[in-house]
Amino acid sequence: MEQLKLDYKTILSNYIHNQNERNLYIGQNFIKRLIQKNVTPEEVISIHKQALEDIIEDLPEYTIHAYDFLIEVMVHFGLKLKEHQSLLMKQEELRIEMEVAAKIQNTLLETTIPNPEGLDIGMISVPLRKMNGDYVHFMHDHKRFLSIAVTDVVGKGVPAALCMSMVKYGLDTLEYANSNPSYVLEVLNQLIEKSVDDGMFVSMCYGRYDLEKDIFTWSSAGHEPPLYYHSRENAYYDLESKELLLGILPDVKYSQKDIKLNDNDFIILMTDGVTDFRNREEFDPRQYIKELALSCRHLNAQEMCDNIHKQLQVLHNYKLEDDFTIVIIKK
Amino acid sequence: MDINIQFREEGNLLLGLIEGEIDTFTAPILREELEKIELSNEISVELDLSKVSYMDSTGLGVFVAFYKRATKEDVNLKLVNLSTRLTRLFEITGLSELMDIERGGIGHASI
Structure with a gap:
């Protein structure tokens, strides 16, 4: 996780200094890695907030509050996402069961x-x-x-x-x-x-x-x-x-x-x-x-x-x- | 495709007008609507099918289930204004011999 945070900081910093397609592309790929590691949406925002605090020394107090607010409200979003993922898994299980049942029926x-x-x-x-x-x-x-x-x-x-x-x-x-x-x-x-x-x-x-x-x-x-x-x-x-x-x-x-x-x-x-x-x-x-x-x-x-x-x-x-x-x- | 059922009471007679197509997708909706009807032996039910433009065997299943419940509760059930195609469906399945079915014509169940 620490390494991820450092990587994100570098990517974000590069983008802040130069908003080109390449830097954006690197960011998009990085997010894919986070998804694979089951990092929740609110954790992504938290990583972003910390990185921003490190990059910009005098980040205004209200911006930090705004991020804290966003992290809190995104918790619900994260839960919904988890629920959706588990439904997808269940759906896959059912699909496999149906395949098996269809095979049995065909044999019967x-x-x-x-x-x-x-x-x-x-x-x-x-x-x-x-x-x-x-x-x-x-x-x-x-x-x-x-x-x-x-x-x-x-x-x-x-x-x-x-x-x-x-x-x-x-x-x-x-x-x-x-x-x-x-x-x-x-x-x-x-x-x-x-x-x-x-x-x-x-x-x-x-x-x-x-x-x-x-x-x-x-x-x-x-x-x-x-x-x-x-x-x-x-x-x-x-x-x-x-x-x-x-x-x-x-x-x-x-x-x-x-x-x-x-x-x-x-x-x-x-x-x-x-x-x-x-x-x-x-x-x-x-x-x-x-x-x-x-x-x-x-x-x-x-x-x-x-x-x-x-x-x-x-x-x-x-x-x-x-x-x-x-x-x-x-x- | 949608299915819609409207009810009207006329004394002891409950008139229902069903509108739409009855297939695998809409049959459960119709079934639920029919299950909501409170049956007692003091009422008769007449369902007007003149606006049913399509029905498959799943639809037939809904009417069979409702007919069985009506018979159990000693309620008179009649299906009226069936198109030629629907009449044929009830005939070849033997259901027209069992249930009270009236084809075509102008029934008094129009709402």
Whole structure:
């Protein structure tokens, strides 16, 4: 500290005698050193006062009083600064924790896209922030049945991610790919309803694909309706349902419907992040997606997903506002 | 974007006019405003959504929470003047079957 005081005196003295850029620059660099050594603002003023007293012998009494006054009032400033620094440190700690949590979530919710014979499956799921509030769960018993769950938890970030882990374990415990979709939703609803608070819920579309008969059986709990493209008719069908979101009421019953898929038919399952055209209200989102998918139906399912995502990113100027998930199954 | 809610009482009916966009950022503000309402089984609540220009699922969460509280307190809650887009949101989530929702038209909740 003594050395710092002496250095400061020299720098200040040089500047008083010659107010050039170089001397000012030296002073600015010196302050950086003081900041590194955690010297408080009031201590800087105190150093300045002492240096000035040494340089100018007959410094008026009132100037010294004025400095003392400034030192006192700057104490509060110094405290605020310390508080700010400690907040920055805490913020950094939280950022690191979030990174770790996101990594854990990625591992937990990792999805492997099955590759059964006779069915082409593609998927893209892109979180808006670090943690994803969307989740896709596949189950394939390597025999006749394959199941797909596309899920969206209300909200984003950490609370959504925690809820999603619960959904994943719920789905895992159901174990069999051949369960009825309506049954799966009923069980999950019970589980979620017991565990979440009032403003929280989950939307899910659950489908089971019979690889022998090419029948897709689906159920929806408040989820964005899937799109079914019937190739022979060259027409889309909206797989609409008015059944309730998961987690709102206990003992909800769900229904299920069958679709027979023929060659070149495809089904698009998605979350509401895909159809949220907040800033492009001149477009009908579902119509737009239908056309996009149609224009790239010659591609395989994965390429279709990637292509639709890319086109929508362009449409929204690379500012998608929600977690974004599309699954395409194509016969 | 801002969210604004104004209330007016008409006998036993509490009318609320919500104005603005309901998304991740404004939903907590709306939630807080709705939580402040003192509910008792002598009143009915009608919320006018005609001036809600955008709502995402976070907004839906706010109304679900408020609906649950209203049901617990035995209070009639009605959402009125929903745009086509909002109506659809309540329909595909199954909430329109559960909650009392009235689309379009001129309601008497205008303030």
